[in-house]
Amino acid sequence: MATLATTLPGPRRRPRNQPVSGRSSLPVFYTVKRIDNSRLRREVNPEQRRECYVLLGLTAVVFAFVFLFAWQHFQCVSFGYQIEQLKTERASLEEWNHQLRLEQASLADPQRIDTLARHSGLASPTPDQIIRVERSGEAPSGNEEVARSVPKLGPPTAVITSGH
């Protein structure tokens, strides 16, 4: 341990322990004592360290919870928007579907089809033009006379059942 005494230049301001000017002018000596604590080791307190870790862990958990809460909240809001948008889209598509079904039903109106068919030159078949096609394995329907009144025969292709 070394000590050093030195004389310092006059202070710019009056130190606290110096009397006010005019009262005394004694020289003041400051002693600097250098201490080397590098070889000292702080005693580890396991209890304190554990508490520190626990506190740190708890803080992390709390932070994680807060973060998760905030994250899920904002996600929830975000999903809410998406769900509402999808709901609107679904309702719109369902409405479109309804409109298409309505249009389809209107187009399939028997009266409309009848009118179109007649404009196209089609006519209702006479009873003797209607042929029930039986599978060869099926028993005859007792309807064999039908064939006799059909001189020119072919598979029934276009039969308008709603007419006259």
Add this chain to the structure above:
Amino acid sequence: MATQTLESISTMMERPRTINRSLILSGVLALWMVGLLVRLYQLEIFEYVELLSRAQRQQQRTLEVAPERGAIYDRQMHPLAMSLAVESVYAVPSDIANKELAASLLAPLLDLDRNDLLGRLNAFKSFCWVKRKISSQEVERVLDLNLKGIYFQKEMKRFYPKGELAAPVLGYVGLDDKGLGGLEYGFKDIEGKPGRVLLAEDARRQSFQSSEWEGHAGKSLVLTLDENVQYIAEKALGQTVQKFHAAGGVAIVENPNTGEILAMAGAPSFDPNNYTDSVPLARIDRPVSMVYEPGSVFKIVTVSAALEENLTTPNEVIDCQEGSITIAGHVIHDDERFGLLTVAEVLAHSSDVGAIKLGLRLGDDRLYEYIRRFGFGARTNVDLPGEERGILRPPSAWSAISIGAVSMGQEVGVTPIQLVSAYSAIANGGILIQPRLVRDVYRGNSHDTLPPARGRRVVSEQTAATMRQMFAGVIDHGTGTTARVSGYTAGGKTGTAQKIDASGHYSKSHYIASFAGFAPADKPAIAILVTIDSPVGAKYGRDVAAPAFASIASQTLSYLNIPQDNPSSVLQVASSASARSLRQQRRSREDTRTKNSEIAEAAPSPVQTVSYDHGVPRSKSGTMLLNDGPLATVPDFSGMALRAVVEKCETLGFELKLSGSGVGVEQVPVAGAKVPPGSGIWVRFGR
């Protein structure tokens, strides 16, 4: 080094001052925190309820959701009525700066009266409808105006895609989506229940959360109607009403075995999409609410009852007294002067005298009992509102002439649905089945359990079979020859009844012409009633209603793919001249019969089919050609290769039409059929 030392010393010297500042800062912070906590406590605890409700008012919106009416389908699941969300325009008058300008702009676009609209805008402050349930084109036109204070709201609108088809059955709904007629009115479950939607919205009125509760859509109906059969019936009825300038008419097609109504048409009709354009008379559900004296179609009860009570047989001869009978001082005439007729012929020629004599044998009580048994005088409980009971007085209220009048279908009031049910009972073997219009009621995957079809026996199976044969005779050689159904046998009865005029007497000019029947005659698949109200130019059921019956029956049976059981009937119709000569021969035979004698063996069976050549093909011009040549038997082509089939057809002189490849799997005509040489054969090949 010295400087550092001095600084540390200086720091040490200033520490108390720093501590003081920290304390002050901490104190300020603590105060701030306390202030925050106090404010938080005030907001969260003391003002919680008020602030929450205020926030909810700002962020949440509750909307009323109109329920979607259930759809109505035919038996093939073709939609007949369905609802769609459409826009309605409303105004917040307080938001409109210039109401006169707004009314002037909106009125022509929406086809409204300007002054009426302006009056409404001036009369209300916060809300008034401008026009409800407008078209998409109108929406676009209003949007283009970009008027402040004019808004849209979705509402459900009912659409009937088939227009007038089955309109009286379906009914119609008003502006508030309430059913006002037909099934729309009768089935309350179809309406659904209104619900609410809670919307959470942000500052930009954008929804980020919603929840729905309470409401649900209405139940959908699947009807027994078939839209094609309905169209067939409506078209035939419409043409008949138009042809005879009639006041109206009804046509009903029923499956007699199940009671399912396949078609129920009334004329005049209306378009339920624009029901306000129609007259109220057109919106009447005639098939269930029209009460009229049926006339001779009612003889189904008299003759059936007499047969069931073993008071007569089809071949018993009744003296029709040259078409005149006196009851309680009143003389009742037949249209024609008949002499001796069998009971079957009484029905075939619709002799009122013969029917009265059978009625007299039954007596008041038994006749009344059978009328009740056939369902007259009571509602059928078909699924339509507004059904009438008809008019049927008890025997105690009958006059001396009533037994005669009722026997021939007067002094009783029936509805068309009652009549067709009665004919269905004869068609199905004697069981009166409750007619049904609704096949299924469902919402989502949940189906209502509908009660099974109820029926009760009204006459024995034997009596019903006899009646069917006698009804077939009506069409074959009686008053109903105009009801012959091409390709099928059929049975039925004509009816012509005078209407009661305003003075309470039978009208000399207004009649109700009817034809009720079924086809095919042996195994009926359909029962049909056609009733025409006040035809002009003709009055008899055979001239007015019977042809419509034939048209409906022919097309419906073909559509239902019912096998033809009388292909030669086309020729029978063409050979009506020869049929007439046969009738004349029969009449001359009748003259030789002795009064009140059983001549079962001598008399021709009333249902004996006139025999015609079954092997008569038609030429291309439609002329009937008699073919006296030999018939060829169609071979069985099943399993035969194409080459073999071609060779066989060439050998036999058939014209071959083929489809597919492989071996023969299907052919028309079927193997074993007798056809004229040169006929066409269709063979389908497959593997």
